[in-house]
Amino acid sequence: MIAEECVYERPTGLTAAHTHYCPGCTHGIAHRLTAEALEELGILERTIGVASVGCSVFAYNYIACDFVGAAHGRAPAVATGLKRVLPDRIIFTYQGDGDLASIGLGEVLHAAARGEQITVIFINNAIYGMTGGQMAPTSPPGMVTTSSPGGRDPQRTGYPVRVCELVAQMDGAAYVARRSLHNPAEIRRAKKALRTAFECQMNGRGFALVELLSTCPTNWGMTPVDALHWVEERMIPVFPLGEFKGGER
Amino acid sequence: MARELLKGNEAIAEAAIRAGLDAYFGYPITPQTELLEYLARRMPELSRAFVQAESEVAAINMVYGAACAGKRVMTSSSGPGISLMQEGLSYIAGAELPAVVVDVMRGGPGLGNIAACQSDYFQMTRSAGHGDFRPLTLAPATVQEAIDLTGLAFDLAEQYRMLVILLIDGNLGQMMEPAELPSFRQNVSATPEWAVDGAEGRPQRIITSLYLQPEALERHNLNLQKKLAIIAEREQRFAGLYLEDADLIVVAFGSAARVAQNAVEAARARGMAVGLFRPITLSPFPMHALAHLAPRARAFLAVEMNAGQMVEDVRLAVAGRAPVRFYGRLGGVEMLPDEVLRAIEQAMRDTRVTTNGARILNAEVRR
Amino acid sequence: MVRGRIIVDTERCKGCGLCVAFCPKGVVHLAASLNAAGHHPAQLRDPDGKCTGCTICALVCPEAAITVYRTFSVKASVSAGGVCALEAAS
Ligand SMILES: Cc1ncc(C[n+]2csc(CCOP(=O)(O)OP(=O)(O)O)c2C)c(N)n1
Ligand code: SF4
Ligand code: SF4
Ligand code: SF4
Numbered sequence: 001m002i003a004e005e006c007v008y009e010r011p012t013g014l015t016a017a018h019t020h021y022c023p024g025c026t027h028g029i030a031h032r033l034t035a036e037a038l039e040e041l042g043i044l045e046r047t048i049g050v051a052s053v054g055c056s057v058f059a060y061n062y063i064a065c066d067f068v069g070a071a072h073g074r075a076p077a078v079a080t081g082l083k084r085v086l087p088d089r090i091i092f093t094y095q096g097d098g099d100l101a102s103i104g105l106g107e108v109l110h111a112a113a114r115g116e117q118i119t120v121i122f123i124n125n126a127i128y129g130m131t132g133g134q135m136a137p138t139s140p141p142g143m144v145t146t147s148s149p150g151g152r153d154p155q156r157t158g159y160p161v162r163v164c165e166l167v168a169q170m171d172g173a174a175y176v177a178r179r180s181l182h183n184p185a186e187i188r189r190a191k192k193a194l195r196t197a198f199e200c201q202m203n204g205r206g207f208a209l210v211e212l213l214s215t216c217p218t219n220w221g222m223t224p225v226d227a228l229h230w231v232e233e234r235m236i237p238v239f240p241l242g243e244f245k246g247g248e249r
Numbered sequence: 250m251a252r253e254l255l256k257g258n259e260a261i262a263e264a265a266i267r268a269g270l271d272a273y274f275g276y277p278i279t280p281q282t283e284l285l286e287y288l289a290r291r292m293p294e295l296s297r298a299f300v301q302a303e304s305e306v307a308a309i310n311m312v313y314g315a316a317c318a319g320k321r322v323m324t325s326s327s328g329p330g331i332s333l334m335q336e337g338l339s340y341i342a343g344a345e346l347p348a349v350v351v352d353v354m355r356g357g358p359g360l361g362n363i364a365a366c367q368s369d370y371f372q373m374t375r376s377a378g379h380g381d382f383r384p385l386t387l388a389p390a391t392v393q394e395a396i397d398l399t400g401l402a403f404d405l406a407e408q409y410r411m412l413v414i415l416l417i418d419g420n421l422g423q424m425m426e427p428a429e430l431p432s433f434r435q436n437v438s439a440t441p442e443w444a445v446d447g448a449e450g451r452p453q454r455i456i457t458s459l460y461l462q463p464e465a466l467e468r469h470n471l472n473l474q475k476k477l478a479i480i481a482e483r484e485q486r487f488a489g490l491y492l493e494d495a496d497l498i499v500v501a502f503g504s505a506a507r508v509a510q511n512a513v514e515a516a517r518a519r520g521m522a523v524g525l526f527r528p529i530t531l532s533p534f535p536m537h538a539l540a541h542l543a544p545r546a547r548a549f550l551a552v553e554m555n556a557g558q559m560v561e562d563v564r565l566a567v568a569g570r571a572p573v574r575f576y577g578r579l580g581g582v583e584m585l586p587d588e589v590l591r592a593i594e595q596a597m598r599d600t601r602v603t604t605n606g607a608r609i610l611n612a613e614v615r616r
Numbered sequence: 617m618v619r620g621r622i623i624v625d626t627e628r629c630k631g632c633g634l635c636v637a638f639c640p641k642g643v644v645h646l647a648a649s650l651n652a653a654g655h656h657p658a659q660l661r662d663p664d665g666k667c668t669g670c671t672i673c674a675l676v677c678p679e680a681a682i683t684v685y686r687t688f689s690v691k692a693s694v695s696a697g698g699v700c701a702l703e704a705a706s
């Protein structure tokens with residue numbers, strides 16, 4: 001006798017909309033994992049997302065919860081405003097590396113320092129995707145971008161900002177993890193980190209941030225598969241994976 | 250409730266609380282800081298949200314967030330801080346969120362000084378940020394009026410889903426005056442149908458100011474303009490003194506209007522037919538009422554604590570039908586009634602009505 | 617023995633090839649045809665029934681375009697503790 005079971009289907013936490021992302025862009029994976037985590041934890045209907053300015057500016061079209069759009073870099077402040085007046089709702093931000101690590105570094109660090117009960121999902125693709133591929137504060141040394149055409153030269157443009165390591169310094173940060181989306185095993189760990197981060201907020205433990213190393217095949221000038229290799233070879237040495245705070249000991 | 254001696258900044262803070270303020274986010278800056286300090290004590294007492302933000306940039310974005318939840322929310326600042334907030338003010342306007350911002354003006358440009366000044370009239374009436382919009386701007390002249398307009402500010406913000414600015418200067422903020430506070434408002438309004446609070450049992454809600462298609466953004470802007478037109482029609486407010494028979498009409502708002510009023514009284518005592526027109530809404534500017542006075546007055550004199558900003562709105566209202574003069578002090582220099590009286594006397598000497606009814610400056614005749 | 621199959625939402629698929637690259641059984645390919653958006657969508661080509669329903673293709677898909685099914689013989693599922701399969705069969 002034969003029986004068939006559906007073992008994976010598109011999460012209800014995603015809307016029916018087709019994304020505007022380039023083929024192979026791992027923003028889509030991060031969206032899906034976020035939606036799955038919200039759905040599995042049963043919090044989708046009491047969650048409010050804060051979208052940022054970057055390629056994920058339309059995150060609200062894809063993740064099926066209430067959403068507000070924040071100004072470039074300001075999502076943690078917007079999330080603070082929301083959480084302070086809606087303390088029993090789950091509030092998360094979804095931000096790129098230009099958004100969070102450059103223009104919005106102050107907002108995310110202070111939200112962490114205050115121990116705001118919010119969850120920050122930080123997509124580090126080492127580049128300004130939306131504006132066409134300029135150097136980001138997270139671009140590894142040597143990386144060629146439209147604003148570092150000879151490759152990022154630390155002598156002139158400084159060094160990459162390691163956000164997790166910074167945020168973990170804040171006493172108000174309860175959970176800080178860096179994961180990657182470059183292979184199935186890491187994607188599973190990324191999902192687990194997102195769940196832990198949301199649980200952290202549900203249990204009132206404090207500020208949580210999950211950094212996800214992500215790809216931008218378009219502006220990196222690579223095929224989607226090569227881009228995943230590049231994450232492994234060029235990003236992970238600069239941005240080591242792991243739980244920096246509040247993980248399982 | 251009894252009248253008590255109240256300081257402007259603190260009176261506004263308490264009036265906001267009584268109007269149902271759910272959340273306040275701010276950053277210290279003179280001459281506004283008492284507002285923040287007062288609310289730092291009072292809001293937690295009432296289990297309401299208070300955050301001293303890391304910057305005005307963060308503060309206004311916290312305001313944006315809380316406003317998205319449909320809550321009564323406020324911030325306060327002064328020149329340099331308001332400049333930092335402009336991006337957020339624009340987002341609030343674009344997303345049509347209700348929010349109240351208290352701007353206690355100080356001297357500028359740059360770091361300027363902390364003396365009372367009115368040099369941010371343009372900033373707070375024209376757009377207060379990028380894009381096609383104007384805030385609704387209220388300018389009280391007494392502590393009592395500041396209290397009353399604070400309550401009104403929240404009502405207007407909610408009614409029109411609109412950014413409302415309460416524009417005062419350091420004098421009024423620091424001034425102690427007898428005034429009466431209203432009682433606490435009881436009716437806690439339900440979550441508005443546009444606000445986000447989790448999509449349980451209803452479709453997802455999205456609050457954004459992003460309209461990528463030009464046609465869609467044009468439609469959105471036309472709707473904003475329609476709303477502004479309705480507000481301009483309904484919400485023009487002003488106060489007048491001796492306007493019935495005034496030859497010369499002094500136009501002034503806020504602290505400058507208090508000085509101007511003293512000067513107008515003194516002029517009246519000397520037999521001059523001078524009146525005072527005091528705009529209470531700076532945006533929308535009380536065009537109708539002022540335009541109505543234009544054919545009857547011999548001249549207008551705008552008195553401001555700046556280099557001449559509101560005077561442009563006066564000229565727009567008067568539309569060339571009478572001479573418009575300006576008197577102002579800059580940089581936070583205290584303006585005295587005597588100086589204004591001299592400006593009134595000068596304006597009276599310089600203007601006359603010709604036999605055919607045209608009002609002209611004598612100086613122009615001489616030339 | 618556990619068998620699987622996948623269904624690709626071909627209009628959602630952007631032909632990025634991540635599922636193709638990561639399928640451990642090599643049974644996912646990009647079609648020669650184009651979808652409405654101009655992408656070559658992924659499709660299962662599994663004449664020998666190698667797909668195990670491992671869900672790796674769905675895990676790496678940025679468009680959440682893949683649904684995965686697993687087929688059990690009931691006997692095998694009982695020994696594997698496959699309660700769902702039993703329920704589905706009854
Ligand atoms: C105040 C402000 N400055 C600049 C911009 C232009 N801008 C839009 S997106 C962006 C960078 C986005 O990069 P990132 O946050 O890394 O997101 P990604 O597109 O890479 O996902 C910039 C600079 C803006 N919208 N607002
Ligand atoms: S530009 Fe880069 S980050 Fe943006 S959608 Fe395309 S691949 Fe993704
Ligand atoms: S379920 Fe596993 S074996 Fe089947 S197509 Fe997908 S990746 Fe390949
Ligand atoms: S991973 Fe998804 S989008 Fe990419 S080719 Fe496969 S099914 Fe299509």
Ligand SMILES: [Mg+2]
Pocket residue numbers: 054096097098123124125126127128129136
């Ligand atoms: Mg980026």
